[in-house]
Amino acid sequence: xxxxxxxxxxxxxxxxxxxxxxxxxxxxxxxxxxxxxxxxxxxxxxxxxxxxxxxxxxxxxxxxxxxxxxxxxxxxxxxxxxxxxxxxxxxxxxxxxxxxxxxxxxxxxxxxxxxxxxxxxxxxxxxxxxxxxxxxxxxxxxxxxxxxxxxxxxxxxxxxxxxxxxxxxxxxxxxxxxxxxxxxxxxxxxxxxxxxxxxxxxxxxxxxxxxxxxxxxxxxxxxxxxxxxxxxxxxxxxxxxxxxxxxxxxxxxxxxxxxxxxxxxxxxxxxxxxxxxxxxxxxxxxxxxxxxxxxxxxxxxxxxxxxxxxxxxxxxxxxxxxxxxxxxxxxxxxxxxxxxxxxxxxxxxxxxxxx
Amino acid sequence: xxxxxxxxxxxxxxxxxxxxxxxxxxxxxxxxxxxxxxxxxxxxxxxxxxxxxxxxxxxxxxxxxxxxxxxxxxxxxxxxxxxxxxxxxxxxxxxxxxxxxxxxxxxxxxxxxxxxxxxxxxxxxxxxxxxxxxxxxxxxxxxxxxxxxxxxxxxxxxxxxxxxxxxxxxxxxxxxxxxxxxxxxxxxxxxxxxxxxxxxxxxxxxxxxxxxxxxxxxxxxxxxxxxxxxxxxxxxxxxxxxxxxxxxxxxxxxxxxxxxxxxxxxxxxxxxxxxxxxxxxxxxxxxxxxxxxxxxxxxxxxxxxxxxxxxxxxxxx
Numbered sequence: 001x002x003x004x005x006x007x008x009x010x011x012x013x014x015x016x017x018x019x020x021x022x023x024x025x026x027x028x029x030x031x032x033x034x035x036x037x038x039x040x041x042x043x044x045x046x047x048x049x050x051x052x053x054x055x056x057x058x059x060x061x062x063x064x065x066x067x068x069x070x071x072x073x074x075x076x077x078x079x080x081x082x083x084x085x086x087x088x089x090x091x092x093x094x095x096x097x098x099x100x101x102x103x104x105x106x107x108x109x110x111x112x113x114x115x116x117x118x119x120x121x122x123x124x125x126x127x128x129x130x131x132x133x134x135x136x137x138x139x140x141x142x143x144x145x146x147x148x149x150x151x152x153x154x155x156x157x158x159x160x161x162x163x164x165x166x167x168x169x170x171x172x173x174x175x176x177x178x179x180x181x182x183x184x185x186x187x188x189x190x191x192x193x194x195x196x197x198x199x200x201x202x203x204x205x206x207x208x209x210x211x212x213x214x215x216x217x218x219x220x221x222x223x224x225x226x227x228x229x230x231x232x233x234x235x236x237x238x239x240x241x242x243x244x245x246x247x248x249x250x251x252x253x254x255x256x257x258x259x260x261x262x263x264x265x266x267x268x269x270x271x272x273x274x275x276x277x278x279x280x281x282x283x284x285x286x287x288x289x290x291x292x293x294x295x296x297x298x299x300x301x302x303x304x305x306x307x308x309x310x311x312x313x314x315x316x317x318x319x320x321x322x323x324x325x326x327x328x329x330x331x332x333x334x335x336x337x338x339x340x341x342x343x344x345x346x347x348x349x350x351x352x353x354x355x
Numbered sequence: 356x357x358x359x360x361x362x363x364x365x366x367x368x369x370x371x372x373x374x375x376x377x378x379x380x381x382x383x384x385x386x387x388x389x390x391x392x393x394x395x396x397x398x399x400x401x402x403x404x405x406x407x408x409x410x411x412x413x414x415x416x417x418x419x420x421x422x423x424x425x426x427x428x429x430x431x432x433x434x435x436x437x438x439x440x441x442x443x444x445x446x447x448x449x450x451x452x453x454x455x456x457x458x459x460x461x462x463x464x465x466x467x468x469x470x471x472x473x474x475x476x477x478x479x480x481x482x483x484x485x486x487x488x489x490x491x492x493x494x495x496x497x498x499x500x501x502x503x504x505x506x507x508x509x510x511x512x513x514x515x516x517x518x519x520x521x522x523x524x525x526x527x528x529x530x531x532x533x534x535x536x537x538x539x540x541x542x543x544x545x546x547x548x549x550x551x552x553x554x555x556x557x558x559x560x561x562x563x564x565x566x567x568x569x570x571x572x573x574x575x576x577x578x579x580x581x582x583x584x585x586x587x588x589x590x591x592x593x594x595x596x597x598x599x600x601x602x603x604x605x606x607x608x609x610x611x612x613x614x615x616x617x618x619x620x621x622x623x624x625x626x627x628x629x630x631x632x633x634x635x636x637x638x639x640x641x642x643x644x645x646x647x648x649x650x651x652x653x654x655x656x657x658x659x660x661x662x663x664x665x666x667x668x669x670x671x672x
Contacts, residue, residue, distance in 0.1 A: 050563075050567060051567075052563055052566070052567075072566050072567050073566065073567065073568070073569035073570070077567065078567065079563075079564070079567050081560050081563070081564060083558065083560055085558065085560040085561050085563065085564035087561060087564075087565075087578075087579065088583065089582045089583060098565070098568050098578070099567075099568035099569055102568055102569040102570055102574060103569055146564075146568075150568075
């Protein structure tokens with residue numbers, strides 16, 4: 001196990017720079033998730049960490065050693081690929097033991113370590129099968145087994161769950177997290193799915209267009225997003241954004257679209273009339289007489305909660321209620337955001353304005 | 356049939372319906388769809404093959420209907436040293452040329468699979484020997500290996516390596532080397548391009564995974580590329596061996612089997628005996644004698660081609 005330091009790393013393909021100076025400190029034993037929309041550079045960063053891509057500038061160190069010019073096989077890392085990259089002509093046992101075989105480990109040693117990994121992942125009955133004969137989830141586990149057998153300093157996961165169906169994805173998510181809690185190996189996990197990031201990470205790194213937007217624990221990112229991008233990316237259903245102006249007339253308030261009044265706990269200093277974006281999570285709406293008038297468009301019950309799509313001042317918002325209201329499309333209701341949980345962003349830069 | 360039992364006003368109706376039924380019978384229709392292909396195979400493959408085998412048991416000559424002579428032709432061949440020389444030549448030619456075609460073809464395929472400038476152009480260039488008609492390239496080689504005007508002899512003389520021209524096609528050893536060389540030159544593109552196609556089906560992430568697992572480039576080839584390529588190698592080499600074994604054009608255009616029968620293959624000897632000398636029966640016997648060898652080659656590939664366990668689908672054993 002090792003810490004990993006990514007310092008001001010840049011990556012260019014020809015003249016096109018895809019990573020613009022990324023710095024990510026990763027502590028020993030941490031589970032770090034790199035998350036962002038496709039094309040944000042998260043997979044490239046992971047591949048640079050693995051040694052599959054060159055580092056244009058900056059440094060990456062694993063433990064105390066700068067690995068910029070270290071061959072992938074000497075970095076002591078193991079990677080789980082999106083398509084698993086299992087060797088089709090080898091049995092499960094051979095797949096898992098391949099790296100040990102290349103290291104000239106003895107047959108007994110290989111057997112012992114493969115067996116141990118197979119037990120951890122419940123793969124023992126499948127050791128003689130070929131990848132073709134396995135289901136998606138089993139292949140996924142073999143790919144992880146191949147990584148575990150090596151007992152590396154760092155595990156790298158490149159969108160490992162995106163080829164699985166929804167139910168299996170949830171199950172494997174838990175399995176990977178449990179595995180990490182058991183082995184405590186430093187892990188870097190790339191995904192575009194913010195729910196995976198939220199549920200698994202010790203630390204989330206939100207990336208966008210080749211820069212780090214924000215780093216922190218899942219709840220830090222959820223409670224206090226640094227900017228509008230992170231606010232919109234983390235959380236499901238996504239945060240509602242309403243454009244308008246800050247008003248400070250005795251009480252702080254927000255004037256939303258078409259003059260809708262929305263509550264604000266405190267206004268940023270000297271900000272009367274300042275154009276801003278008002279952000280409120282769907283779960284932070286309540287039904288209250290002093291709420292903003294909203295017309296219901298669609299009601300989507302999911303059982304545990306109900307998602308209500310409504311229009312406030314002509315803008316569509318979504319609200320989530322745990323309790324079961326009797327709503328019908330066309331109904332007029334009054335939605336009130338919880339002022340202490342409201343986010344305010346600069347309209348131009350998207351930076352967070354309230355504390 | 357049900358409609359037989361039902362009394363009908365017009366008896367013709369049942370005839371009509373039988374024909375209509377036949378028209379709509381899928382097997383009947385399927386039979387007619389197969390007829391063109393069957394006719395083609397029967398007239399151009401099965402019939403000539405059968406005729407050749409039949410002729411080998413007769414004493415047919417050009418212009419004279421033969422009589423059945425049982426295995427007399429084969430008994431003659433058994434004691435014919437030229438026939439045995441042609442068998443040896445054919446095996447030598449096939450074995451050496453196929454082995455070298457495989458080695459060079461695989462090397463070229465691996466090279467062309469790398470990222471390099473002008474990749475598409477290089478790949479196209481590799482195919483050139485394949486698209487030149489065999490006889491034309493054979494004629495070119497004939498000139499290259501000519502005893503007086505050979506460009507190789509000329510170059511080596513001017514470089515001071517040799518004093519007099521090499522008698523490429525007049526010396527038995529040189530002649531064999533020359534025809535094998537020409538065959539390799541012509542056969543390499545087929546092997547290279549087919550293996551290249553096979554290489555491109557190997558997912559790059561397998562190499563990345565192997566690299567992270569600690570494989571060197573050689574180990575990547577040895578443990579990933581080669582095993583994944585074996586099915587396609589089996590196909591390519593079967594075809595390559597069959598084509599080489601039955602080669603005729605190159606030899607006939609370059610040496611006509613000479614010197615002193617040193618380059619006579621079974622195919623060229625058969626042609627010489629059957630068409631040039633007119634002994635159709637004996638020529639057919641030589642041709643038929645190739646069948647066991649070809650069958651053996653096909654058997655080898657049959658077992659080589661059998662789907663390996665790892666290629667099989669969902670079965671659980």
